[in-house]
Amino acid sequence: MSDSISRRKLITRGLAVAAGASGLAVAARVASHYGLIPPDSGGIWGVGETLTYATQRLLMSHHSLAREFNRSEVSKVIPVSGDPPKTEPFESLLAGGFADWRLTVDGLVAHPSKFSLDELKRMPSRSQITHQACEEGWSFIAEWSGVPLSYVLNLVGVSPQAKYVVFFPFDDSWDSLDLPDAYHPQTFLAYNLNGHDLPTPHGAPLRVRVARQLGYKSVKYLSRITVTDNLKNIGKGFGSAAPEYGYSWYAGI
């Protein structure tokens, strides 16, 4: 093998590596511009997280609907995961039947607001019977009713630079959704489960329902919703408490 051949090879390989690296950098910028990079894209699982999130976002139309079921298919048993918060002010609000509870909506919105449970119940409601799977593997079908999140967001006037909607509950399992899932027609703030007021262990007085993601994205015991363009300054900057426990921010699976 002559020197000239190996030198030529070295140059072409070097150029290929450089082209590949700059191609990747350009791809990353384009992907980020189109909202295809999840907030937990760093770290050893970043490659998988990003490929899954970007592919599913490109594959799904913003309004592809999760399957809905008949009343006869509703599960007899609806398992509960985790305990209600045992802290103030949740315990006093629970004791008072949530009469003094208010949902705060703030951040990048034209009209920061507070809503009582009655006010939310007077808004247009939506009911749906959907399948919800826990990341552990179990699942159930239930009928949920509530107000579409898109209705509340339109009411407060979301600013054009907004990118995420963040949900803060009374415990520390905060989470966030990107705008396609926040405005999705099956995403709503649920106050009713199978025809009854939301039972306390299922997230009373109000919880999120996200039909196209695993159960842990449907934040319970809701207290505050914040609209933002940047998740870096919230918690550890991963967009959710879940990645701090080793779970993905995006759970469309």
Next chain:
Amino acid sequence: MAESAYAPGLLLRNAGVLETPRHSLLVRFTHWIFTLSFFGLVVSGFAIVLAHPHFYWGETGGIGTPSLFDLPLPTMLGGPSGWGRSLHFQSAWFAVLSGLLYAISGLLTQHFRKRLLPSRADLSWDSLRASMLDHLRFKRPIEENPYNVLQRISYLAVIFLFFPLMIVTGFAMSPAITSVFPFFVTAFGGQQTARTLHFFLGNFLVLFLFVHIAMVILAGFKSRMRAMFTGRIAGGKQAS
């Protein structure tokens, strides 16, 4: 350098053993990427099962509802399996991408048609029985073709049936993917059925791996491993 072996003059190596190319660079590359990914999938799949070692049939299932079967393990052994999910998906991406690269190149180079597709004569009862008896007697096949008929059938089934089924039963568990393609889950009759099938298929593929390794050992571990690393095998016919 790998390519120098393809020059006729260099086929003779140490001790005058004739070496022939067996696996192309692409086959070797995808084989080892896939090996690592498969290992990641098995380890993380086991971690995921540990979180809820109960299996159901139909759409739903959980603690307090009748199960199809339970593994004799406590629920949530080893704590939350978040890392299991992350490793499972990352490995799945590498497995699917290397698998696709292998499958597409195999179709384009006609590798599958020439080397794996059994001929009509191969599929005759006599030929199948002869191959089965050879296997039962641990008789080494005469290397007319690098792959015997049973090998061809099992490789084709694993590549074109079991891995695609593994992927589709995985899709069936994704609420996002089934919102676009509901038939991925309705075809199986429910999300929990898909999960149970995914588990059985995974076990079957692990079993296939054991048989694959046993066959490699019987056929000559050192020479087969060298063939999958260097691409060359002493004497044998080309398989690429």
